[in-house]
Amino acid sequence: MSSLRFHLRPPHHACPIVAGALILLASATSAEAGRTSCPGGADVPAPGAVERTAEAVGCVINEERARRGRRRLRLQANLQRAAGLHSRDMVRRSYFSHTSLEGRTSVTRLRGYTHGFVWKIGETLAWGSGGSGSPEAIVQAWLQSATHRRVMLDTDYREVGIGVAAGLPLSNDAGATFTADYGVRR
Numbered sequence: 001m002s003s004l005r006f007h008l009r010p011p012h013h014a015c016p017i018v019a020g021a022l023i024l025l026a027s028a029t030s031a032e033a034g035r036t037s038c039p040g041g042a043d044v045p046a047p048g049a050v051e052r053t054a055e056a057v058g059c060v061i062n063e064e065r066a067r068r069g070r071r072r073l074r075l076q077a078n079l080q081r082a083a084g085l086h087s088r089d090m091v092r093r094s095y096f097s098h099t100s101l102e103g104r105t106s107v108t109r110l111r112g113y114t115h116g117f118v119w120k121i122g123e124t125l126a127w128g129s130g131g132s133g134s135p136e137a138i139v140q141a142w143l144q145s146a147t148h149r150r151v152m153l154d155t156d157y158r159e160v161g162i163g164v165a166a167g168l169p170l171s172n173d174a175g176a177t178f179t180a181d182y183g184v185r186r
Helices: 047-067 077-093 135-144 146-152
Strands: 004-013 022-026 119-128 159-168 171-185
Touching: 047 135, 047 146, 047 159, 047 171, 077 159, 077 171, 119 135, 119 146, 135 146, 146 171
Parallel strands: none
Antiparallel strands: 004 022, 004 119, 119 171, 159 171
């Protein structure tokens, strides 16, 4: 049996107001697999292949953006690092949230990206097992949620960082945990 769970942090602008998060449950079907030409897009993540899985998620996101006339996102090192650290932290310490157990939010985690700039950031989270944990299934689940879709397809964003960790945050079952951090700086 495969399962999927995802979580959204709405876009944040350079302001002190932080919006709440939304948790949704969904399941991706096997009919959704094979929609892209991205290498590894339909693959179930393997523990030793998280970098390849992260690349596949970025590729699928960019294909979906291109299908809708949006510009492709560039990988950005600070976003990539923050997303990877957050995914691994959620798995290691068994929580699933945009806010760490110490209260660090995505805004705090992305200070290395935002410092000294006018900025906008957004974040989506997911975990999945079996076929529901493939890059294509994760991106399709985000697209099926209006709020996740809005973040992923936002025309303002220019950069992205994808973090994938082997394991699930709230289960000992096999699977993967995903963080996608989107941003633009001016």
